[in-house]
Amino acid sequence: MITTNSGFEVLVISIILILVYVIGYELIRRLEAPVEKKYELSLRLMASLSFFLVIYNIYVSIRSNDRIEENRASYNTIENIQRNWLDPQKELLQNYPEGYFLYSSMNQDAAFGNEVPQKYDATKRKQLEVYYSLRIFQSMEDFLTTGKYDKTGQSVWVNAYLMWMQSPILRFYWTKLSFNFSQDTREFVAKIIEKSDELIALRKKKGKLTNEDYDAISTKFKVNLR
Numbered sequence: 001m002i003t004t005n006s007g008f009e010v011l012v013i014s015i016i017l018i019l020v021y022v023i024g025y026e027l028i029r030r031l032e033a034p035v036e037k038k039y040e041l042s043l044r045l046m047a048s049l050s051f052f053l054v055i056y057n058i059y060v061s062i063r064s065n066d067r068i069e070e071n072r073a074s075y076n077t078i079e080n081i082q083r084n085w086l087d088p089q090k091e092l093l094q095n096y097p098e099g100y101f102l103y104s105s106m107n108q109d110a111a112f113g114n115e116v117p118q119k120y121d122a123t124k125r126k127q128l129e130v131y132y133s134l135r136i137f138q139s140m141e142d143f144l145t146t147g148k149y150d151k152t153g154q155s156v157w158v159n160a161y162l163m164w165m166q167s168p169i170l171r172f173y174w175t176k177l178s179f180n181f182s183q184d185t186r187e188f189v190a191k192i193i194e195k196s197d198e199l200i201a202l203r204k205k206k207g208k209l210t211n212e213d214y215d216a217i218s219t220k221f222k223v224n225l226r
Contacts, residue, residue, distance in 0.1 A: 013056060017049055077151045084139035085160060088132055098125035102132055105167035109208050133173035134180070136164055140192070141185040147225040154225075155218035158192070162214055165189070165196045184224060195221065 024045045028038050089106070092099035097117030104112050143150075143157050150157070164170060171193065178186055195217050203209050 017052070021045065021049060074151060076146055076149045080142065080146060080150055081152065084142055085157075088135045088139070092128070092132055095124075095128055098128050099132070101125065102129050102167065102169050105169050106136075106164045108163070108166055108203070129169055130173060130177075133170055134177060136170060137174065137177065137181055137185070137189070140189055141181055144184060144188060144223070145226050147223065154223055155215065155221070158218040158221045158223065159214040161192045162196050162199060162217060165192045166200055184226070188223065191221070 025042065028041045028045065031038060031041070033041075089103060092103040097120040100117050100120075104110070140161060143161075147154060147157070165174075174189060174193075178189070181189075198217065199209055199213060202213055206213075
């Protein structure tokens with residue numbers, strides 16, 4: 001069955017096929033030849049039109065599959081942004097004051113003021129930091145798996161990880177929890193930390209980092225996606 005979102009295209013193809021059939025039929029009808037020959041030519045005309053329809057249907061199917069893959073990539077991108085970038089930060093904010101420390105350490109150039117929570121549940125804070133550290137590390141592993149199908153762009157995710165891994169809290173738990181992740185994830189995080197060190201040193205000189213500082217690293221950062 002021919003399936004396409006372009007009604008105009010179907011209309012044009014239909015008109016062309018009808019015209020070809022009418023013209024072909026008229027030429028065959030006027031041909032001075034036995035009835036059997038005309039019948040044979042009519043069958044060949046119909047076969048040719050049918051063959052064209054089959055080819056067109058294959059073309060439409062391929063194009064439709066391309067659109068499906070493109071839509072799937074878009075959905076994958078939105079889901080990744082929600083699950084691996086927005087949700088961990090939102091949930092840390094919802095777990096104030098215990099979530100404050102990790103969140104602020106992941107967003108170094110944001111202005112949170114000088115007030116730091118003094119009263120909080122130390123045990124809950126540690127539990128939250130372990131859990132959300134694992135989520136951040138899993139986000140990096142997911143990126144290696146799904147990055148080929150993500151439409152955001154590699155450098156955007158790398159910039160986020162470069163910022164997050166400047167966090168001393170995340171770095172501490174990476175030394176404790178990295179055994180939970182695959183070898184290529186460990187190598188990726190090691191490279192992120194190495195480049196994050198450069199940004200930490202640059203912040204000490206400049207006071208605050210800019211988009212250009214991150215982009216200067218992320219645009220040259222090589223990622224071996226799975």
